[in-house]
Amino acid sequence: xxxxxxxxxxxxxxxxxxxxxxxxxxxxxxxxxxxxxxxxxxxxxxxxxxxxxxxxxxxxxxxxxxxxxxxxxxxxxxxxxxxxxxxxxxxxxxxxxxxxxxxxxxxxxxxxxxxxxxxxxxxxxxxxxxxxxxxxxxxxxxxxxxxxxxxxxxxxxxxxxxxxxxxxxxxxxxxxxxxxxxxxxxxxxxxxxxxxxxxxxxxxxxxxxxxxxxxxxxxxxxxxxxxxxxxxxxxxxxxxxxxxxxxxxxxxxxxxxxxxxxxxxxxxxxxxxxxxxxxxxxxxxxxxxxxxxxxxxxxxxxxxxxxxxxxxxxxxxxxxxxxxxxxxxxxxxxxxxxxxxxxxxxxxxxxxxxxxxxxxxxxxxxxxxxxxxxxxxxxxxxxxxxxxxxxxxxxxxxxxxxxxxxxxxxxxxxxxxxxxxxxxxxxxxxxxxxxxxxxxxxxxxxxxxxxxxxxxxxxxxxxxxxxxxxxxxxxxxxxxxxxxxxxxxxxxxxxxxxxxxxxxxxxxxxxxxxxxxxxxxxxxxxxxxxxxxxxxxxxxxxxxxxxxxxxxxxxxxxxxxxxxxxxxxxxxxxxxxx
Amino acid sequence: xxxxxxxxxxxxxxxxxxxxxxxxxxxxxxxxxxxxxxxxxxxxxxxxxxxxxxxxxxxxxxxxxxxxxxxxxxxxxxxxxxxxxxxxxxxxxxxxxxxxxxxxxxxxxxxxxxxxxxxxxxxxxxxxxxxxxxxxxxxxxxxxxxxxxxxxxxxxxxxxxxx
Ligand SMILES: Cc1cc2nc3c(=O)[nH]c(=O)nc-3n(C[C@H](O)[C@H](O)[C@H](O)COP(=O)(O)OP(=O)(O)OC[C@H]3O[C@@H](n4cnc5c(N)ncnc54)[C@H](O)[C@@H]3O)c2cc1C
Ligand SMILES: Cc1ncc(C[n+]2csc(CCOP(=O)(O)OP(=O)(O)O)c2C)c(N)n1
Ligand SMILES: [Mg+2]
Numbered sequence: 001x002x003x004x005x006x007x008x009x010x011x012x013x014x015x016x017x018x019x020x021x022x023x024x025x026x027x028x029x030x031x032x033x034x035x036x037x038x039x040x041x042x043x044x045x046x047x048x049x050x051x052x053x054x055x056x057x058x059x060x061x062x063x064x065x066x067x068x069x070x071x072x073x074x075x076x077x078x079x080x081x082x083x084x085x086x087x088x089x090x091x092x093x094x095x096x097x098x099x100x101x102x103x104x105x106x107x108x109x110x111x112x113x114x115x116x117x118x119x120x121x122x123x124x125x126x127x128x129x130x131x132x133x134x135x136x137x138x139x140x141x142x143x144x145x146x147x148x149x150x151x152x153x154x155x156x157x158x159x160x161x162x163x164x165x166x167x168x169x170x171x172x173x174x175x176x177x178x179x180x181x182x183x184x185x186x187x188x189x190x191x192x193x194x195x196x197x198x199x200x201x202x203x204x205x206x207x208x209x210x211x212x213x214x215x216x217x218x219x220x221x222x223x224x225x226x227x228x229x230x231x232x233x234x235x236x237x238x239x240x241x242x243x244x245x246x247x248x249x250x251x252x253x254x255x256x257x258x259x260x261x262x263x264x265x266x267x268x269x270x271x272x273x274x275x276x277x278x279x280x281x282x283x284x285x286x287x288x289x290x291x292x293x294x295x296x297x298x299x300x301x302x303x304x305x306x307x308x309x310x311x312x313x314x315x316x317x318x319x320x321x322x323x324x325x326x327x328x329x330x331x332x333x334x335x336x337x338x339x340x341x342x343x344x345x346x347x348x349x350x351x352x353x354x355x356x357x358x359x360x361x362x363x364x365x366x367x368x369x370x371x372x373x374x375x376x377x378x379x380x381x382x383x384x385x386x387x388x389x390x391x392x393x394x395x396x397x398x399x400x401x402x403x404x405x406x407x408x409x410x411x412x413x414x415x416x417x418x419x420x421x422x423x424x425x426x427x428x429x430x431x432x433x434x435x436x437x438x439x440x441x442x443x444x445x446x447x448x449x450x451x452x453x454x455x456x457x458x459x460x461x462x463x464x465x466x467x468x469x470x471x472x473x474x475x476x477x478x479x480x481x482x483x484x485x486x487x488x489x490x491x492x493x494x495x496x497x498x499x500x501x502x503x504x505x506x507x508x509x510x511x512x513x514x515x516x517x518x519x520x521x522x523x524x525x526x527x528x529x530x531x532x533x534x535x536x537x538x539x540x541x542x543x544x545x546x547x548x549x550x551x552x553x554x555x556x557x558x559x560x561x562x563x564x565x566x567x568x569x570x571x572x573x574x575x576x577x578x
Numbered sequence: 579x580x581x582x583x584x585x586x587x588x589x590x591x592x593x594x595x596x597x598x599x600x601x602x603x604x605x606x607x608x609x610x611x612x613x614x615x616x617x618x619x620x621x622x623x624x625x626x627x628x629x630x631x632x633x634x635x636x637x638x639x640x641x642x643x644x645x646x647x648x649x650x651x652x653x654x655x656x657x658x659x660x661x662x663x664x665x666x667x668x669x670x671x672x673x674x675x676x677x678x679x680x681x682x683x684x685x686x687x688x689x690x691x692x693x694x695x696x697x698x699x700x701x702x703x704x705x706x707x708x709x710x711x712x713x714x715x716x717x718x719x720x721x722x723x724x725x726x727x728x729x730x731x732x733x734x735x736x737x738x739x740x741x
Contacts, residue, residue, distance in 0.1 A: 118592060121598060122595065183587075183646060183647055183649040305644070306640050310637075
């Protein structure tokens, strides 16, 4: 079969099983768009901004586990995609981004819409390619998918000069079934010896903790994690990225850890004598002050990326491998082992933990006259029966969604953790809804974040992706305001906007349903009404208590046992509205 | 501590910038970096001299290994090895200093490879330390320019770094 470069690209995507490609056209990719026009296998989703394309592809990838695919033009199209690429990179999300490039002969001449995409994205991709020869195009696409989806996943950019896709130049096409790259061999073999050492430590632990992260979600090892944890009866805490990998309603779950984690999770980490980190990377939001991180613990660390191990925290038993495989082996070795967990010590440990739990660190004023954001999330949880896909933006609302929506399945909680990209939530929700048209998809956002990719409301209409946007409108960049309250004596420097759009009208202008909610007792009915409109995108503008803060909090540079807790406020002592 | 990391890397355009970019992005220092193709033109051999404590160097090697284009690497200082660097120094060589410079070059087993009535170019190979020592013996006022290749190295014994 002889095909042009443009046809080869499109055919390769089909052969790779790509369902959706999120993109935006321009000069350098016109040949590609013409080839897309003449086929039906790959569905193109036209976004309104290239950042939206990357986040939508990313949301699709997080929800399905399949790589997200993006197509952008050269120059500004490519640079607009960079934020989304970096977002995917930081959270290890598989993504393939095809960018157009100026024709090969003029590369380097500051040609119209030329930008060195390979150079610009180098620090925020797993790998990137510049295609120099049309006969290598199919193989390069195959490599891109292979690299993006294996080992520690990540985004891969394929930059394609316009002449490579020239419809007049046809070459034989065959999509490789397999690629071998001598320089890239994602680890597979697990050291049984290391796993044995870990089992010894675990069985002798008196105050054990299971600290699991995004790697469990990425590695589809939620079942193994649950079986492993329940076999041992140890307390489980999740990172922000790991939520849902262990069912939040299970009695062994002590909540999220870290900066806005629960009191019990952080105290238990601090006091623990054996910690097993599973697909988690000891991020600074999690560890707090490094010198005082888990001072009494021996640490076991399972990670597919050797570079994640001992990057910031020294570990006693490193295990390089796929979580799924390692946990399965661990379960096997524990079952075979003569020793048993120290029941007595474990009982004492759980008693201690229950005392920390009794502090009820997630309490808030349920009798407030104002809408409490936490209440909205709790209601969202109930109305969706805890089974929705929830995307979020970045800020206080993100933390409340993480704390109060008790995720019980992996891939349901979709947020930007590592880069913390405002603007992620809405396009990501579109990507999720395309993947799961029958599921409830909610986007929890804030009035500042939503404005960063608000234009994608138009995409949501065009492709009929009925999502529910829950805008926790506190008329502040709440997260910024909170830090300013705590550390800058409430000097609220540029953390609010004097002009906030009328979101209901804005949603309507985009062809959706807008609803404003400003009384606590309207929250539940409004949510029910919104989710009942299964074929409409609904924008719920929820006017919340603007002075509410996220608690508990470990302030920057503090240790796990030094948390700021909510001071019990009694009833309805809503602070003066600033 | 000083480390000499020897890297076998795909001879692709941009491979060098991936390594250099990694070092600047992560704040690792590079003392020197040399690169050239090997007998197999699809592979380049790169030698990178860096310094840092054990943790830093551990991260450096892990991060380098993570680069998709890197095929293999070895930290030469972990075992017995030979290190060489090439230097060319152009020095002012007038009537009075000529002899002295020539005998200095002899002591360091240097070769005079270019002569004008005012200057010499001396070529010396050796460890970076030896080259430093030679430069230190020269009168700074006599030095016109110093060109160094950066260190390269190879491990002793039977084994080698190859695919
Ligand atoms: C406003 C804000 C506040 C935040 N507050 C908190 C907080 O309080 N608590 C918190 O936890 N986070 C918080 N974060 C998120 C934080 O920044 C990090 O993104 C997060 O902690 C990282 O999660 P993780 O350790 O699970 O790693 P991830 O980024 O999910 O990385 C996954 C790890 O698993 C490994 N891995 C991947 N696949 C596999 C596999 N198949 N097998 C084995 N290993 C694998 C990877 O190599 C990597 O090391 C916050 C973010 C924001 C924006
Ligand atoms: C693109 C981007 N710019 C700036 C920030 C810094 N930042 C983090 S949270 C936040 C405020 C978010 O405000 P809003 O969306 O209203 O959420 P709230 O905290 O009020 O719930 C800002 C500006 C960011 N994370 N991303
Ligand atoms: Mg806000």
